[in-house]
Amino acid sequence: MSGRNKTPRNLAETVCSELRRRRTPVPDEKIIVDLMETMYYSSLRTEESEPVIFHMVYLDPEQPDPKPPRNPVRDRWSYIPFADPIPFSVSNVVKIAKSTDLRTSSFVIWPDKEHKLFIWGLVDQQNRFHKFLNRSAEIEPERPGIFQASVEGIGNIVVYMRYEKVAELRVNELIRFSLDIFREGPIRDLLAPGIGRYLQEVRSHLPDDVYMTDAGMDEFHTQQWISALCRILLRIQKIRNGGAILITPGIAPADLSVKYGINYDRLLTSLQSNAVTKIKSDYLEEHLLGLTESKPKEILSSQYFQLRRLEKDLRANKNEIDGVIWFIALLTRVDGLVVMNPDLVVRGYGVEIKNWQEPDNLFIATDRLATPAKLRPAAYNHFGTRHRSMMRYCSQNPGSVGFVVSQDGEVRVMTMMEERLVMWENIRLKYYSYSAKKKPA
Incomplete structure:
Protein backbone atom coordinates (compact mmCIF):
# COMPACT_ATOMS: atom_id res chain seq x y z
CA MET A 1 0.00 0.00 0.00
CA SER A 2 1.27 3.44 -0.86
CA GLY A 3 2.12 5.66 2.07
CA ARG A 4 -0.25 8.22 0.57
CA ASN A 5 -3.28 5.97 1.11
CA LYS A 6 -5.20 6.58 4.35
CA THR A 7 -7.13 3.93 6.25
CA PRO A 8 -9.77 3.74 9.02
CA ARG A 9 -6.87 3.56 11.48
CA ASN A 10 -5.73 7.02 10.39
CA LEU A 11 -9.27 8.31 10.91
CA ALA A 12 -9.37 6.77 14.40
CA GLU A 13 -6.03 8.37 15.30
CA THR A 14 -7.38 11.74 14.18
CA VAL A 15 -10.49 11.32 16.33
CA CYS A 16 -8.44 10.41 19.42
CA SER A 17 -6.09 13.32 18.82
CA GLU A 18 -9.02 15.72 18.60
CA LEU A 19 -10.52 14.35 21.82
CA ARG A 20 -7.20 14.92 23.59
CA ARG A 21 -7.03 18.45 22.22
CA ARG A 22 -10.47 19.15 23.67
CA ARG A 23 -9.48 17.58 27.02
CA THR A 24 -12.22 14.99 26.63
CA PRO A 25 -11.65 11.51 28.14
CA VAL A 26 -10.12 9.43 25.35
CA PRO A 27 -11.15 5.78 24.92
CA ASP A 28 -8.56 3.12 24.20
CA GLU A 29 -7.40 3.85 20.66
CA LYS A 30 -7.85 0.19 19.72
CA ILE A 31 -11.59 0.57 20.41
CA ILE A 32 -11.89 3.57 18.09
CA VAL A 33 -9.85 1.77 15.43
CA ASP A 34 -12.23 -1.19 15.67
CA LEU A 35 -15.20 1.19 15.43
CA MET A 36 -13.92 2.94 12.30
CA GLU A 37 -12.85 -0.30 10.60
CA THR A 38 -16.25 -1.89 11.18
CA MET A 39 -18.00 1.20 9.79
CA TYR A 40 -15.67 1.27 6.78
CA TYR A 41 -16.04 -2.41 5.90
CA SER A 42 -19.81 -2.21 6.40
CA SER A 43 -19.91 0.60 3.85
CA LEU A 44 -18.38 -1.73 1.25
CA ARG A 45 -21.31 -4.14 1.57
CA THR A 46 -24.82 -3.93 0.18
CA GLU A 47 -28.18 -5.09 1.53
CA GLU A 48 -30.76 -6.07 -1.09
CA SER A 49 -28.60 -4.32 -3.72
CA GLU A 50 -28.65 -1.04 -1.78
CA PRO A 51 -25.66 0.65 -0.10
CA VAL A 52 -25.27 0.39 3.67
CA ILE A 53 -25.65 3.91 5.08
CA PHE A 54 -26.14 4.78 8.76
CA HIS A 55 -25.35 7.23 11.55
CA MET A 56 -23.99 6.54 15.04
CA VAL A 57 -23.24 8.33 18.29
CA TYR A 58 -20.52 7.26 20.71
CA LEU A 59 -22.66 7.38 23.85
CA ASP A 60 -22.47 5.70 27.26
CA PRO A 61 -25.74 3.73 27.62
CA GLU A 62 -25.46 3.82 31.44
CA GLN A 63 -25.31 7.62 31.38
CA PRO A 64 -26.87 8.64 28.07
CA ASP A 65 -27.97 12.06 29.34
CA PRO A 66 -25.70 13.07 32.25
CA LYS A 67 -26.79 16.74 32.30
CA PRO A 68 -30.41 16.95 31.12
CA PRO A 69 -31.90 20.44 30.78
CA ARG A 70 -34.43 21.63 33.34
CA ASN A 71 -37.06 22.40 30.69
CA PRO A 72 -36.33 20.27 27.63
CA VAL A 73 -37.96 21.12 24.32
CA ARG A 74 -40.59 18.70 23.04
CA ASP A 75 -38.53 17.50 20.10
CA ARG A 76 -35.32 16.90 22.05
CA TRP A 77 -33.50 13.60 21.43
CA SER A 78 -34.05 10.52 23.62
CA TYR A 79 -32.28 7.20 24.07
CA ILE A 80 -34.19 3.99 23.21
CA PRO A 81 -32.29 0.94 24.52
CA PHE A 82 -32.47 -2.51 22.94
CA ALA A 83 -33.69 -5.34 25.15
CA ASP A 84 -30.43 -7.12 24.28
CA PRO A 85 -27.33 -5.26 23.00
CA ILE A 86 -26.15 -6.32 19.53
CA PRO A 87 -22.46 -7.00 18.83
CA PHE A 88 -21.08 -4.29 16.56
CA SER A 89 -19.95 -6.42 13.62
CA VAL A 90 -20.12 -5.95 9.86
CA SER A 91 -22.75 -8.66 9.41
CA ASN A 92 -24.99 -7.21 12.14
CA VAL A 93 -24.62 -3.65 10.89
CA VAL A 94 -25.58 -4.69 7.35
CA LYS A 95 -28.75 -6.36 8.66
CA ILE A 96 -29.85 -3.52 10.94
CA ALA A 97 -28.64 -0.43 9.05
CA LYS A 98 -32.04 0.23 7.44
CA SER A 99 -33.61 0.81 10.86
CA THR A 100 -31.78 4.12 11.08
CA ASP A 101 -31.42 7.06 8.73
CA LEU A 102 -29.10 10.07 8.59
CA ARG A 103 -32.18 12.31 8.79
CA THR A 104 -33.93 10.76 11.76
CA SER A 105 -32.02 8.46 14.10
CA SER A 106 -28.65 7.09 15.18
CA PHE A 107 -27.21 3.89 16.60
CA VAL A 108 -25.76 4.12 20.10
CA ILE A 109 -22.31 2.49 20.09
CA TRP A 110 -20.25 1.85 23.24
CA PRO A 111 -17.79 -0.84 24.48
CA ASP A 112 -18.66 -3.28 27.23
CA LYS A 113 -16.41 -4.07 30.19
CA GLU A 114 -14.30 -6.33 27.99
CA HIS A 115 -13.76 -3.46 25.49
CA LYS A 116 -15.95 -5.07 22.84
CA LEU A 117 -18.23 -2.75 20.90
CA PHE A 118 -22.00 -3.19 20.97
CA ILE A 119 -25.04 -1.45 19.53
CA TRP A 120 -26.97 -0.60 22.69
CA GLY A 121 -29.97 1.11 21.13
CA LEU A 122 -31.05 4.16 19.15
CA VAL A 123 -31.29 7.91 19.52
CA ASP A 124 -34.29 9.60 17.91
CA GLN A 125 -35.17 13.15 16.77
CA GLN A 126 -31.99 13.54 14.71
CA ASN A 127 -33.99 15.42 12.09
CA ARG A 128 -33.27 18.64 13.99
CA PHE A 129 -29.55 18.09 13.53
CA HIS A 130 -29.97 17.09 9.89
CA LYS A 131 -32.02 20.19 9.07
CA PHE A 132 -29.54 22.56 10.68
CA LEU A 133 -26.50 20.90 9.14
CA ASN A 134 -28.08 21.11 5.69
CA ARG A 135 -29.05 24.78 6.13
CA SER A 136 -32.78 24.12 6.40
CA ALA A 137 -32.91 25.56 9.94
CA GLU A 138 -31.19 28.49 11.62
CA ILE A 139 -30.94 27.21 15.21
CA GLU A 140 -28.48 24.61 16.46
CA PRO A 141 -30.06 21.86 18.57
CA GLU A 142 -28.19 19.95 21.25
CA ARG A 143 -26.30 16.83 20.17
CA PRO A 144 -25.85 13.61 22.19
CA GLY A 145 -22.67 11.62 22.76
CA ILE A 146 -18.94 12.27 22.83
CA PHE A 147 -18.75 12.26 19.03
CA GLN A 148 -20.89 11.29 16.08
CA ALA A 149 -20.05 9.52 12.81
CA SER A 150 -21.88 8.74 9.58
CA VAL A 151 -21.40 6.29 6.76
CA GLU A 152 -22.46 8.47 3.82
CA GLY A 153 -21.40 6.27 0.94
CA ILE A 154 -19.05 3.49 -0.15
CA GLY A 155 -15.83 3.93 1.82
CA ASN A 156 -17.03 7.32 3.05
CA ILE A 157 -17.07 8.03 6.82
CA VAL A 158 -17.55 11.48 8.35
CA VAL A 159 -16.87 12.22 12.04
CA TYR A 160 -18.36 15.18 13.92
CA MET A 161 -17.98 16.61 17.40
CA ARG A 162 -21.09 18.70 17.90
CA TYR A 163 -21.25 20.65 14.62
CA GLU A 164 -17.56 20.66 13.80
CA LYS A 165 -16.47 18.23 11.13
CA VAL A 166 -13.41 16.56 12.64
CA ALA A 167 -12.37 14.48 9.63
CA GLU A 168 -13.68 12.55 6.65
CA LEU A 169 -12.32 9.35 5.17
CA ARG A 170 -13.19 9.20 1.49
CA VAL A 171 -12.06 5.72 0.34
CA ASN A 172 -8.30 6.28 0.79
CA GLU A 173 -8.17 10.03 1.36
CA LEU A 174 -8.34 11.62 4.81
CA ILE A 175 -9.79 15.12 4.70
CA ARG A 176 -9.17 17.24 7.78
CA PHE A 177 -10.36 20.61 6.56
CA SER A 178 -13.03 21.87 4.20
CA LEU A 179 -12.81 25.24 2.48
CA ASP A 180 -15.42 27.83 3.37
CA ILE A 181 -15.21 29.71 0.07
CA PHE A 182 -18.54 31.44 0.74
CA ARG A 183 -17.25 33.18 3.86
CA GLU A 184 -14.54 35.24 2.20
CA GLY A 185 -12.29 35.11 -0.82
Whole structure:
Protein backbone atom coordinates (compact mmCIF):
# COMPACT_ATOMS: atom_id res chain seq x y z
CA MET A 1 0.00 0.00 0.00
CA SER A 2 1.27 3.44 -0.86
CA GLY A 3 2.12 5.66 2.07
CA ARG A 4 -0.25 8.22 0.57
CA ASN A 5 -3.28 5.97 1.11
CA LYS A 6 -5.20 6.58 4.35
CA THR A 7 -7.13 3.93 6.25
CA PRO A 8 -9.77 3.74 9.02
CA ARG A 9 -6.87 3.56 11.48
CA ASN A 10 -5.73 7.02 10.39
CA LEU A 11 -9.27 8.31 10.91
CA ALA A 12 -9.37 6.77 14.40
CA GLU A 13 -6.03 8.37 15.30
CA THR A 14 -7.38 11.74 14.18
CA VAL A 15 -10.49 11.32 16.33
CA CYS A 16 -8.44 10.41 19.42
CA SER A 17 -6.09 13.32 18.82
CA GLU A 18 -9.02 15.72 18.60
CA LEU A 19 -10.52 14.35 21.82
CA ARG A 20 -7.20 14.92 23.59
CA ARG A 21 -7.03 18.45 22.22
CA ARG A 22 -10.47 19.15 23.67
CA ARG A 23 -9.48 17.58 27.02
CA THR A 24 -12.22 14.99 26.63
CA PRO A 25 -11.65 11.51 28.14
CA VAL A 26 -10.12 9.43 25.35
CA PRO A 27 -11.15 5.78 24.92
CA ASP A 28 -8.56 3.12 24.20
CA GLU A 29 -7.40 3.85 20.66
CA LYS A 30 -7.85 0.19 19.72
CA ILE A 31 -11.59 0.57 20.41
CA ILE A 32 -11.89 3.57 18.09
CA VAL A 33 -9.85 1.77 15.43
CA ASP A 34 -12.23 -1.19 15.67
CA LEU A 35 -15.20 1.19 15.43
CA MET A 36 -13.92 2.94 12.30
CA GLU A 37 -12.85 -0.30 10.60
CA THR A 38 -16.25 -1.89 11.18
CA MET A 39 -18.00 1.20 9.79
CA TYR A 40 -15.67 1.27 6.78
CA TYR A 41 -16.04 -2.41 5.90
CA SER A 42 -19.81 -2.21 6.40
CA SER A 43 -19.91 0.60 3.85
CA LEU A 44 -18.38 -1.73 1.25
CA ARG A 45 -21.31 -4.14 1.57
CA THR A 46 -24.82 -3.93 0.18
CA GLU A 47 -28.18 -5.09 1.53
CA GLU A 48 -30.76 -6.07 -1.09
CA SER A 49 -28.60 -4.32 -3.72
CA GLU A 50 -28.65 -1.04 -1.78
CA PRO A 51 -25.66 0.65 -0.10
CA VAL A 52 -25.27 0.39 3.67
CA ILE A 53 -25.65 3.91 5.08
CA PHE A 54 -26.14 4.78 8.76
CA HIS A 55 -25.35 7.23 11.55
CA MET A 56 -23.99 6.54 15.04
CA VAL A 57 -23.24 8.33 18.29
CA TYR A 58 -20.52 7.26 20.71
CA LEU A 59 -22.66 7.38 23.85
CA ASP A 60 -22.47 5.70 27.26
CA PRO A 61 -25.74 3.73 27.62
CA GLU A 62 -25.46 3.82 31.44
CA GLN A 63 -25.31 7.62 31.38
CA PRO A 64 -26.87 8.64 28.07
CA ASP A 65 -27.97 12.06 29.34
CA PRO A 66 -25.70 13.07 32.25
CA LYS A 67 -26.79 16.74 32.30
CA PRO A 68 -30.41 16.95 31.12
CA PRO A 69 -31.90 20.44 30.78
CA ARG A 70 -34.43 21.63 33.34
CA ASN A 71 -37.06 22.40 30.69
CA PRO A 72 -36.33 20.27 27.63
CA VAL A 73 -37.96 21.12 24.32
CA ARG A 74 -40.59 18.70 23.04
CA ASP A 75 -38.53 17.50 20.10
CA ARG A 76 -35.32 16.90 22.05
CA TRP A 77 -33.50 13.60 21.43
CA SER A 78 -34.05 10.52 23.62
CA TYR A 79 -32.28 7.20 24.07
CA ILE A 80 -34.19 3.99 23.21
CA PRO A 81 -32.29 0.94 24.52
CA PHE A 82 -32.47 -2.51 22.94
CA ALA A 83 -33.69 -5.34 25.15
CA ASP A 84 -30.43 -7.12 24.28
CA PRO A 85 -27.33 -5.26 23.00
CA ILE A 86 -26.15 -6.32 19.53
CA PRO A 87 -22.46 -7.00 18.83
CA PHE A 88 -21.08 -4.29 16.56
CA SER A 89 -19.95 -6.42 13.62
CA VAL A 90 -20.12 -5.95 9.86
CA SER A 91 -22.75 -8.66 9.41
CA ASN A 92 -24.99 -7.21 12.14
CA VAL A 93 -24.62 -3.65 10.89
CA VAL A 94 -25.58 -4.69 7.35
CA LYS A 95 -28.75 -6.36 8.66
CA ILE A 96 -29.85 -3.52 10.94
CA ALA A 97 -28.64 -0.43 9.05
CA LYS A 98 -32.04 0.23 7.44
CA SER A 99 -33.61 0.81 10.86
CA THR A 100 -31.78 4.12 11.08
CA ASP A 101 -31.42 7.06 8.73
CA LEU A 102 -29.10 10.07 8.59
CA ARG A 103 -32.18 12.31 8.79
CA THR A 104 -33.93 10.76 11.76
CA SER A 105 -32.02 8.46 14.10
CA SER A 106 -28.65 7.09 15.18
CA PHE A 107 -27.21 3.89 16.60
CA VAL A 108 -25.76 4.12 20.10
CA ILE A 109 -22.31 2.49 20.09
CA TRP A 110 -20.25 1.85 23.24
CA PRO A 111 -17.79 -0.84 24.48
CA ASP A 112 -18.66 -3.28 27.23
CA LYS A 113 -16.41 -4.07 30.19
CA GLU A 114 -14.30 -6.33 27.99
CA HIS A 115 -13.76 -3.46 25.49
CA LYS A 116 -15.95 -5.07 22.84
CA LEU A 117 -18.23 -2.75 20.90
CA PHE A 118 -22.00 -3.19 20.97
CA ILE A 119 -25.04 -1.45 19.53
CA TRP A 120 -26.97 -0.60 22.69
CA GLY A 121 -29.97 1.11 21.13
CA LEU A 122 -31.05 4.16 19.15
CA VAL A 123 -31.29 7.91 19.52
CA ASP A 124 -34.29 9.60 17.91
CA GLN A 125 -35.17 13.15 16.77
CA GLN A 126 -31.99 13.54 14.71
CA ASN A 127 -33.99 15.42 12.09
CA ARG A 128 -33.27 18.64 13.99
CA PHE A 129 -29.55 18.09 13.53
CA HIS A 130 -29.97 17.09 9.89
CA LYS A 131 -32.02 20.19 9.07
CA PHE A 132 -29.54 22.56 10.68
CA LEU A 133 -26.50 20.90 9.14
CA ASN A 134 -28.08 21.11 5.69
CA ARG A 135 -29.05 24.78 6.13
CA SER A 136 -32.78 24.12 6.40
CA ALA A 137 -32.91 25.56 9.94
CA GLU A 138 -31.19 28.49 11.62
CA ILE A 139 -30.94 27.21 15.21
CA GLU A 140 -28.48 24.61 16.46
CA PRO A 141 -30.06 21.86 18.57
CA GLU A 142 -28.19 19.95 21.25
CA ARG A 143 -26.30 16.83 20.17
CA PRO A 144 -25.85 13.61 22.19
CA GLY A 145 -22.67 11.62 22.76
CA ILE A 146 -18.94 12.27 22.83
CA PHE A 147 -18.75 12.26 19.03
CA GLN A 148 -20.89 11.29 16.08
CA ALA A 149 -20.05 9.52 12.81
CA SER A 150 -21.88 8.74 9.58
CA VAL A 151 -21.40 6.29 6.76
CA GLU A 152 -22.46 8.47 3.82
CA GLY A 153 -21.40 6.27 0.94
CA ILE A 154 -19.05 3.49 -0.15
CA GLY A 155 -15.83 3.93 1.82
CA ASN A 156 -17.03 7.32 3.05
CA ILE A 157 -17.07 8.03 6.82
CA VAL A 158 -17.55 11.48 8.35
CA VAL A 159 -16.87 12.22 12.04
CA TYR A 160 -18.36 15.18 13.92
CA MET A 161 -17.98 16.61 17.40
CA ARG A 162 -21.09 18.70 17.90
CA TYR A 163 -21.25 20.65 14.62
CA GLU A 164 -17.56 20.66 13.80
CA LYS A 165 -16.47 18.23 11.13
CA VAL A 166 -13.41 16.56 12.64
CA ALA A 167 -12.37 14.48 9.63
CA GLU A 168 -13.68 12.55 6.65
CA LEU A 169 -12.32 9.35 5.17
CA ARG A 170 -13.19 9.20 1.49
CA VAL A 171 -12.06 5.72 0.34
CA ASN A 172 -8.30 6.28 0.79
CA GLU A 173 -8.17 10.03 1.36
CA LEU A 174 -8.34 11.62 4.81
CA ILE A 175 -9.79 15.12 4.70
CA ARG A 176 -9.17 17.24 7.78
CA PHE A 177 -10.36 20.61 6.56
CA SER A 178 -13.03 21.87 4.20
CA LEU A 179 -12.81 25.24 2.48
CA ASP A 180 -15.42 27.83 3.37
CA ILE A 181 -15.21 29.71 0.07
CA PHE A 182 -18.54 31.44 0.74
CA ARG A 183 -17.25 33.18 3.86
CA GLU A 184 -14.54 35.24 2.20
CA GLY A 185 -12.29 35.11 -0.82
CA PRO A 186 -12.63 35.28 -4.61
CA ILE A 187 -15.88 33.27 -4.83
CA ARG A 188 -17.58 35.39 -2.14
CA ASP A 189 -16.36 38.51 -3.98
CA LEU A 190 -17.86 37.32 -7.28
CA LEU A 191 -21.19 36.60 -5.58
CA ALA A 192 -21.17 39.96 -3.73
CA PRO A 193 -22.91 42.06 -6.47
CA GLY A 194 -25.91 39.72 -6.52
CA ILE A 195 -26.02 39.67 -2.73
CA GLY A 196 -25.82 43.47 -2.66
CA ARG A 197 -28.77 43.86 -5.02
CA TYR A 198 -30.76 41.37 -2.95
CA LEU A 199 -30.12 43.34 0.27
CA GLN A 200 -30.97 46.60 -1.46
CA GLU A 201 -34.29 45.20 -2.68
CA VAL A 202 -35.13 43.96 0.82
CA ARG A 203 -34.40 47.41 2.29
CA SER A 204 -36.61 49.08 -0.32
CA HIS A 205 -39.67 47.29 1.11
CA LEU A 206 -39.07 48.43 4.69
CA PRO A 207 -39.05 51.78 6.56
CA ASP A 208 -35.61 52.97 7.61
CA ASP A 209 -36.40 52.53 11.29
CA VAL A 210 -37.36 48.88 10.76
CA TYR A 211 -34.32 47.71 8.81
CA MET A 212 -31.34 48.19 11.08
CA THR A 213 -28.41 48.79 8.74
CA ASP A 214 -25.87 47.18 11.00
CA ALA A 215 -23.39 44.53 9.93
CA GLY A 216 -25.23 41.83 11.88
CA MET A 217 -28.53 42.13 10.02
CA ASP A 218 -26.86 42.43 6.63
CA GLU A 219 -24.71 39.37 7.31
CA PHE A 220 -27.68 37.33 8.56
CA HIS A 221 -29.62 37.89 5.36
CA THR A 222 -26.50 37.42 3.27
CA GLN A 223 -26.16 33.99 4.85
CA GLN A 224 -29.76 33.22 3.84
CA TRP A 225 -28.87 33.98 0.21
CA ILE A 226 -25.69 31.88 0.37
CA SER A 227 -27.53 29.06 2.16
CA ALA A 228 -30.03 28.83 -0.70
CA LEU A 229 -27.19 28.28 -3.18
CA CYS A 230 -25.52 25.74 -0.88
CA ARG A 231 -28.79 23.88 -0.38
CA ILE A 232 -29.19 23.49 -4.14
CA LEU A 233 -25.73 21.94 -4.33
CA LEU A 234 -26.50 19.68 -1.35
CA ARG A 235 -29.68 18.50 -3.03
CA ILE A 236 -27.75 17.72 -6.22
CA GLN A 237 -25.34 15.70 -4.08
CA LYS A 238 -28.22 13.67 -2.63
CA ILE A 239 -29.67 12.94 -6.07
CA ARG A 240 -26.38 11.19 -6.96
CA ASN A 241 -26.81 11.89 -10.65
CA GLY A 242 -24.13 14.56 -10.95
CA GLY A 243 -24.85 18.03 -12.23
CA ALA A 244 -23.50 21.48 -12.90
CA ILE A 245 -24.57 25.07 -12.26
CA LEU A 246 -23.04 28.03 -14.03
CA ILE A 247 -23.46 31.56 -12.66
CA THR A 248 -22.56 33.99 -15.43
CA PRO A 249 -23.50 37.61 -16.20
CA GLY A 250 -24.60 36.94 -19.78
CA ILE A 251 -25.45 34.17 -22.22
CA ALA A 252 -23.53 34.43 -25.48
CA PRO A 253 -24.85 32.09 -28.23
CA ALA A 254 -21.26 31.47 -29.33
CA ASP A 255 -20.45 29.97 -25.92
CA LEU A 256 -23.72 28.44 -24.67
CA SER A 257 -26.48 26.51 -26.40
CA VAL A 258 -29.58 26.70 -24.18
CA LYS A 259 -31.91 23.81 -24.98
CA TYR A 260 -34.64 24.71 -22.49
CA GLY A 261 -34.74 28.45 -21.95
CA ILE A 262 -36.70 29.75 -18.96
CA ASN A 263 -36.68 32.87 -16.78
CA TYR A 264 -37.25 31.48 -13.31
CA ASP A 265 -36.76 34.16 -10.65
CA ARG A 266 -38.74 32.56 -7.83
CA LEU A 267 -35.66 31.77 -5.72
CA LEU A 268 -34.77 35.46 -5.61
CA THR A 269 -38.32 36.68 -4.95
CA SER A 270 -38.99 34.05 -2.28
CA LEU A 271 -35.75 34.95 -0.48
CA GLN A 272 -36.67 38.63 -0.61
CA SER A 273 -40.19 37.95 0.70
CA ASN A 274 -38.83 35.77 3.50
CA ALA A 275 -36.31 38.44 4.55
CA VAL A 276 -38.92 41.21 4.61
CA THR A 277 -41.37 39.09 6.60
CA LYS A 278 -38.66 37.99 9.04
CA ILE A 279 -37.56 41.57 9.71
CA LYS A 280 -41.15 42.77 10.25
CA SER A 281 -41.86 39.87 12.59
CA ASP A 282 -38.70 40.47 14.65
CA TYR A 283 -39.46 44.19 14.83
CA LEU A 284 -42.99 43.59 16.10
CA GLU A 285 -41.83 41.07 18.68
CA GLU A 286 -39.23 43.47 20.03
CA HIS A 287 -41.24 46.70 19.99
CA LEU A 288 -44.85 45.60 20.43
CA LEU A 289 -44.31 42.80 22.93
CA GLY A 290 -41.61 44.72 24.79
CA LEU A 291 -39.09 41.87 24.81
CA THR A 292 -36.35 44.30 25.82
CA GLU A 293 -38.29 45.62 28.82
CA SER A 294 -38.79 44.15 32.28
CA LYS A 295 -42.57 44.02 31.91
CA PRO A 296 -44.39 42.99 28.74
CA LYS A 297 -46.53 45.62 27.06
CA GLU A 298 -50.24 45.36 26.49
CA ILE A 299 -50.99 45.31 22.77
CA LEU A 300 -54.08 45.67 20.67
CA SER A 301 -55.76 42.54 19.35
CA SER A 302 -55.12 43.79 15.81
CA GLN A 303 -51.38 43.96 16.53
CA TYR A 304 -51.43 40.47 18.03
CA PHE A 305 -53.13 39.03 14.95
CA GLN A 306 -50.69 40.91 12.73
CA LEU A 307 -47.79 39.18 14.48
CA ARG A 308 -49.48 35.77 14.19
CA ARG A 309 -50.09 36.41 10.48
CA LEU A 310 -46.43 37.23 9.94
CA GLU A 311 -45.44 33.99 11.68
CA LYS A 312 -47.79 32.10 9.36
CA ASP A 313 -46.25 33.89 6.37
CA LEU A 314 -42.76 32.89 7.54
CA ARG A 315 -43.76 29.23 7.55
CA ALA A 316 -45.20 29.62 4.07
CA ASN A 317 -42.01 31.38 2.90
CA LYS A 318 -39.90 28.51 4.19
CA ASN A 319 -42.01 25.95 2.37
CA GLU A 320 -41.83 28.02 -0.80
CA ILE A 321 -38.04 28.22 -0.65
CA ASP A 322 -37.80 24.46 -0.02
CA GLY A 323 -39.90 23.79 -3.10
CA VAL A 324 -37.89 26.18 -5.26
CA ILE A 325 -34.60 24.56 -4.21
CA TRP A 326 -35.92 21.12 -5.14
CA PHE A 327 -37.20 22.48 -8.46
CA ILE A 328 -33.80 23.89 -9.44
CA ALA A 329 -31.83 20.87 -8.21
CA LEU A 330 -33.93 18.49 -10.29
CA LEU A 331 -33.22 20.50 -13.45
CA THR A 332 -29.61 19.25 -13.23
CA ARG A 333 -30.73 15.67 -13.91
CA VAL A 334 -31.17 16.60 -17.58
CA ASP A 335 -28.01 16.37 -19.71
CA GLY A 336 -26.26 19.74 -19.74
CA LEU A 337 -25.86 22.38 -17.07
CA VAL A 338 -28.21 24.85 -15.38
CA VAL A 339 -27.32 28.48 -16.09
CA MET A 340 -28.16 31.27 -13.63
CA ASN A 341 -27.44 34.98 -13.61
CA PRO A 342 -25.67 36.58 -10.60
CA ASP A 343 -29.08 37.21 -8.97
CA LEU A 344 -29.79 33.43 -8.89
CA VAL A 345 -32.38 33.70 -11.65
CA VAL A 346 -32.42 30.48 -13.73
CA ARG A 347 -32.08 31.34 -17.42
CA GLY A 348 -32.13 27.81 -18.79
CA TYR A 349 -31.19 24.16 -18.38
CA GLY A 350 -29.95 21.36 -20.58
CA VAL A 351 -27.29 23.90 -21.55
CA GLU A 352 -24.36 22.80 -23.72
CA ILE A 353 -21.01 24.59 -23.60
CA LYS A 354 -19.85 25.17 -27.18
CA ASN A 355 -16.40 26.58 -26.40
CA TRP A 356 -13.69 24.04 -27.25
CA GLN A 357 -10.61 26.09 -26.36
CA GLU A 358 -8.77 24.38 -23.53
CA PRO A 359 -7.50 26.51 -20.64
CA ASP A 360 -3.84 27.50 -20.66
CA ASN A 361 -3.44 26.30 -17.09
CA LEU A 362 -5.31 24.87 -14.12
CA PHE A 363 -4.58 25.24 -10.42
CA ILE A 364 -6.13 23.66 -7.33
CA ALA A 365 -6.57 26.11 -4.46
CA THR A 366 -5.70 24.68 -1.04
CA ASP A 367 -7.14 27.63 0.87
CA ARG A 368 -10.32 29.65 0.41
CA LEU A 369 -8.41 32.78 -0.63
CA ALA A 370 -6.54 31.00 -3.45
CA THR A 371 -3.27 32.40 -2.15
CA PRO A 372 -0.72 32.13 -5.03
CA ALA A 373 1.83 30.31 -2.86
CA LYS A 374 -0.82 27.69 -2.00
CA LEU A 375 -1.95 26.92 -5.53
CA ARG A 376 -1.20 23.43 -6.81
CA PRO A 377 -0.92 22.76 -10.57
CA ALA A 378 -3.36 20.19 -11.96
CA ALA A 379 -3.86 18.43 -15.30
CA TYR A 380 -6.92 19.43 -17.34
CA ASN A 381 -7.22 15.94 -18.89
CA HIS A 382 -7.39 14.36 -15.43
CA PHE A 383 -11.04 15.40 -15.10
CA GLY A 384 -14.25 14.17 -16.73
CA THR A 385 -16.34 15.69 -19.49
CA ARG A 386 -18.56 17.80 -17.22
CA HIS A 387 -15.57 19.33 -15.44
CA ARG A 388 -13.60 19.98 -18.63
CA SER A 389 -16.46 21.76 -20.37
CA MET A 390 -16.96 24.02 -17.33
CA MET A 391 -13.22 24.72 -17.25
CA ARG A 392 -13.30 25.77 -20.89
CA TYR A 393 -16.17 28.17 -20.32
CA CYS A 394 -14.83 29.77 -17.15
CA SER A 395 -11.34 30.20 -18.62
CA GLN A 396 -12.83 32.25 -21.49
CA ASN A 397 -15.41 34.15 -19.43
CA PRO A 398 -13.86 35.90 -16.40
CA GLY A 399 -16.41 36.75 -13.74
CA SER A 400 -18.27 33.47 -14.19
CA VAL A 401 -18.40 30.84 -11.46
CA GLY A 402 -18.86 27.14 -12.25
CA PHE A 403 -20.14 24.56 -9.74
CA VAL A 404 -19.72 20.90 -10.72
CA VAL A 405 -21.12 18.02 -8.65
CA SER A 406 -19.79 14.54 -9.45
CA GLN A 407 -21.97 11.45 -9.22
CA ASP A 408 -20.07 10.47 -6.09
CA GLY A 409 -21.07 13.79 -4.48
CA GLU A 410 -17.78 15.69 -4.73
CA VAL A 411 -18.34 19.41 -5.37
CA ARG A 412 -15.80 21.56 -7.19
CA VAL A 413 -15.95 25.28 -7.86
CA MET A 414 -13.94 27.16 -10.48
CA THR A 415 -13.33 30.65 -11.82
CA MET A 416 -10.63 32.72 -13.50
CA MET A 417 -8.26 34.73 -11.31
CA GLU A 418 -6.16 37.04 -13.42
CA GLU A 419 -4.32 34.66 -15.79
CA ARG A 420 -5.07 31.48 -13.83
CA LEU A 421 -8.02 29.09 -13.88
CA VAL A 422 -8.47 28.19 -10.21
CA MET A 423 -10.54 25.33 -8.82
CA TRP A 424 -11.52 24.57 -5.22
CA GLU A 425 -12.21 21.07 -3.85
CA ASN A 426 -13.53 19.86 -0.47
CA ILE A 427 -16.03 22.71 -0.28
CA ARG A 428 -17.85 23.45 2.95
CA LEU A 429 -21.54 23.46 2.10
CA LYS A 430 -23.04 22.50 5.46
CA TYR A 431 -23.32 24.52 8.64
CA TYR A 432 -20.60 24.07 11.23
CA SER A 433 -20.13 25.48 14.70
CA TYR A 434 -18.50 28.75 13.62
CA SER A 435 -21.87 30.02 12.36
CA ALA A 436 -24.15 28.16 14.75
CA LYS A 437 -26.76 29.78 16.97
CA LYS A 438 -27.15 27.91 20.25
CA LYS A 439 -30.74 27.14 21.20
CA PRO A 440 -31.57 26.69 24.88
CA ALA A 441 -32.08 23.00 25.54
